[in-house]
Amino acid sequence: MTVSILADIVASTPVDDIHTHLYDPAFGSLLLWGIDDLLVYHYLVSEASRQMDVSLERFWSASKTEQADWIWRALFVEHSPVSEACRGVVTVLHALGIEPRHHDLPALRQWFAAQEPGAYLDRVLALAGVRSVCMTNSPFDDEERPLWERGFPRDPRFRAALRIDPLLLDWPRSMGRLRDWGYDVGPGRSGRTAAEVRRFLADWTGRMGARYCMVSLPPDFAWPSDTDAAWLIQEAVLPHGREHGQALALMLGVKRGVNPALRLAGDGVGRSRLDALENLCGANPGNRFLATLLSREAQHEAVVIARKFPNLHLFGCWWFTNTPQFIDEITRMRLELLGMSFTPQHSDARVLDQLIYKWRHTRERLVPALESRYAALAASGWVVTEPEMRRDVAQLLGGAFDSFVGAH
Numbered sequence: 001m002t003v004s005i006l007a008d009i010v011a012s013t014p015v016d017d018i019h020t021h022l023y024d025p026a027f028g029s030l031l032l033w034g035i036d037d038l039l040v041y042h043y044l045v046s047e048a049s050r051q052m053d054v055s056l057e058r059f060w061s062a063s064k065t066e067q068a069d070w071i072w073r074a075l076f077v078e079h080s081p082v083s084e085a086c087r088g089v090v091t092v093l094h095a096l097g098i099e100p101r102h103h104d105l106p107a108l109r110q111w112f113a114a115q116e117p118g119a120y121l122d123r124v125l126a127l128a129g130v131r132s133v134c135m136t137n138s139p140f141d142d143e144e145r146p147l148w149e150r151g152f153p154r155d156p157r158f159r160a161a162l163r164i165d166p167l168l169l170d171w172p173r174s175m176g177r178l179r180d181w182g183y184d185v186g187p188g189r190s191g192r193t194a195a196e197v198r199r200f201l202a203d204w205t206g207r208m209g210a211r212y213c214m215v216s217l218p219p220d221f222a223w224p225s226d227t228d229a230a231w232l233i234q235e236a237v238l239p240h241g242r243e244h245g246q247a248l249a250l251m252l253g254v255k256r257g258v259n260p261a262l263r264l265a266g267d268g269v270g271r272s273r274l275d276a277l278e279n280l281c282g283a284n285p286g287n288r289f290l291a292t293l294l295s296r297e298a299q300h301e302a303v304v305i306a307r308k309f310p311n312l313h314l315f316g317c318w319w320f321t322n323t324p325q326f327i328d329e330i331t332r333m334r335l336e337l338l339g340m341s342f343t344p345q346h347s348d349a350r351v352l353d354q355l356i357y358k359w360r361h362t363r364e365r366l367v368p369a370l371e372s373r374y375a376a377l378a379a380s381g382w383v384v385t386e387p388e389m390r391r392d393v394a395q396l397l398g399g400a401f402d403s404f405v406g407a408h
């Protein structure tokens, strides 16, 4: 085996990106792209907030263009853009044939303004080597809900996932919304309420063609426990999952609004109680669970749980762990303890163009991680063939996930 064969295979195998915040083009302006959206990405906002000479109050009251100007100046002009998120912008521009150092922001804006959106989408997907993206779709989002209700011709490259954070984490308010939408729910944790929440989940699964259901949970999430979230999971979400053969994705360890002044950029991390994950998987063998962990410290424990429960599939190096160092560590650990039965990465892209850097940077790390396992295996007397490498990489870039959640 030569590294270049493996590198070619990794580069040319199309990705099914299993979690993003991108939207089907039918959602119009909700599908973000271009230099200003790349610069005001919340990863960059939080980094720039440490170095910008403008108050957050002033920053948020400014236009997107002005915000992008400040971020560009703070992170790219006044300092070298060495962070992973900054480097991402450079990777994107470079892949598009733009030399960022030879352009100022107005020139970059002009370049993006000249792109035809449909052709640009095709180009970005091709440059990223991405075949499909899974969206994050919330019935509680007032911007996207009306379009789902009206219906629209789907772009088959954009798949749906049903996001239910408000349902589980703010039940008193969500109960009111469900009532407004015609579901007979009420306080008191009754059988009728649970059945109506199941009907709500079934309606939205059908409307979206949701491949899986998903929720992000704080570090102190416990299961079982005497909370609305645990009750709703037990009586509505898990029965719904069993009835519809739908996996539940748990994104564990996010502390929302640690610094509210940073808005979307203000979320933090805590080490999750993974006994909740262990308990859920153990007590519900008829359900399938997907999980990603936000804290580095939780990763090893999660891998061990996945070894115990085949109804658990780990995915992604999420957010603060999506850096080369942690991708190396987490991917190698998963390969060594789980073989090929996990999905190393999702992009979490919020801006279309980010697909290019998120997948280039991931592929850069996947090659040495796989190469070291294949080399160790060869040293032990098992040489992996080229077709076998193709099979393995296809599984890691979406195939294993597809088999786990079931084809839709």
Ligand code: FIX
Binding pocket: 021, 042, 136, 216, 251, 264, 318, 319, 348, 350
């Ligand atoms: O909860 C999520 O899906 C997170 O990925 C987001 O909330 C987060 O803002 C993000 O974009 C991380 O990459």
Ligand code: ZN
Binding pocket: 019, 020, 021, 136, 348
């Ligand atoms: Zn996300």
